[in-house]
Amino acid sequence: MTMRPEIPILYEDNHLLAVVKPPGIPSQGDDSGDPDMLTLLREDLKRRYNKPGNVYLGLVHRLDRPAGGAMLFAKTSKAASRLSDAVRTRAFGKSYIAVVHGSPKPASARLTHYLLKDAARNRVTALPGPAPGAKEAVLTYRTAGQANGLTLVAVTLHTGRPHQIRAQMAAIGCPLAGDVKYGGSKPEDGRTIALWSAMVAVAHPVTKQWMTFRSLPPAHAAPWRLWPEEQLAAAAAMAETEAAE
Template sequence: MAEEFLDSNIDTDELYEHHRIVADKGQALIRIDKFLMDRLPNVSRNKLQEAISSESIQVNNKPVKSSYKVKPFDIITVTLPDPPRDTEIVPENIPLTIIYEDEELLLVNKPAGMVVHPAYSNWSGTLVNALTYYLQNLPTSRNGEGRPGLVHRIDKDTSGLLVIAKTDYAMTYLARQFFDHSIERTYYALVWGVPKKETGTIVGHIGRSAKDRKIMAVYPEGDYGKHAVTHYKVLQSFQYVSLVQCNLETGRTHQIRAHMKHIGHPLFNDATYGGDQIVYGSRTSSFKAFVENAFKLIPRQALHAKSLGFKHPVKKEFMQFNSDLPEDFIAALDKWSLYKS
């Protein structure tokens, strides 16, 4: 489990600093950028200006301009990207599948088995190592050092789409969308069993399991865990497994894996959440052999980040990107489509 580091132990929603400041009753009128320079000494004026431009700084729940004068009792919220601060990242010439790129951002299709960010036991061969090498010679790099903007993550053994910010402004603009849950994220999952309802919504707080701190568990609404919402739709059923579309409303650690396990349909071959055992079907030797062969076709949890939609930082238009299912996922689907009990 160490190699997966629980999605780096960071929710998508937690990749950003979030400040809430209430102006004093005796607050003198002062420009908001100057006001925040005093309150947030570690944040540069340029970063604040970019946050204001991307509407990541709001007063009383409304975006403002740099010239706005802070008034007594104003409630100011600030959302800023807060990428992990790990050891030095070594650029590595690792092939990337880039499906879109412009001056502000790029979309990559991450293969299963690749860790997103360097961490304990995975200091090399990660997506960030590859991106750092790829970006170092681009005009957007600083002092010859490319520093990719990691906006969100997916598990090591989950394949699919990730958006990478190439500029500070794009990082801040995209960060706001993830924080506001306005990003559209669609995943395809092969799960055990066939849900009773073809479409549904799973709502339940997600937090570390009290029994096993290495995994996440679902808890009722309350003080423990964090609010999480997953919408699902059954696309195809194969008697004992189903292809399910999942749309994330929130971005919690292992959200889909924990939520589907919670409703009795763990992801196929997800060893962490019990999907590497026969959950539905007979216990005959022939069925066991069939399932084992299917496991060999997709030796990981059957989860793929299929599509991603967001508002472009500069063009301000909504962009939607889609990806094909990887070969191992297709092979597992094909095998189950031919199964006859």
């Protein structure tokens, strides 16, 4: 089921809305003035349910504009508060697949850096040790396939920092494909990076049932098309397993 061709709905009830964010759309409004996920989804809810006035929709977590994949929103303020608490206390599962330049060494590792944000440039620097203003960032990656000088990796976040995966993988010499900001190649379509939110999981804010929402990148899109869908799914499952441990 889709609300519009480019934004598939993964799940919806009275409290939650899980969708697939297309690459290139901001999570929320920014200086560009371009349509963003919050606005598009609010407009769609208003239209589908014929609601007068404003429609509530809360942003639970963010995905970088050039990334895509599973994303969760709250349909009530109570749900937003409880889901935000889950994110803050790290009771919110997130795992990703990405395509990076080169071949990460070792093939799997836990990376710890300290990210220092340059707000003016909208860029972060991954430092090897603590520094004033820098925040600890931890992720785990595992390689899942290689092709054309690129490597498919499964990534699990243990902290949620802006540009974390992009900056940390670049710091070990393996920037994401398409991520010009961090030293990657220029993307074919000019606005995407090879980073996909494969899974988000959290306890339902009302029923407390554990909810898991999954998504895979379009199999025809570059550079994902270098691997069969079964291999992309295996990489996503690898990242999800790490997240559950």
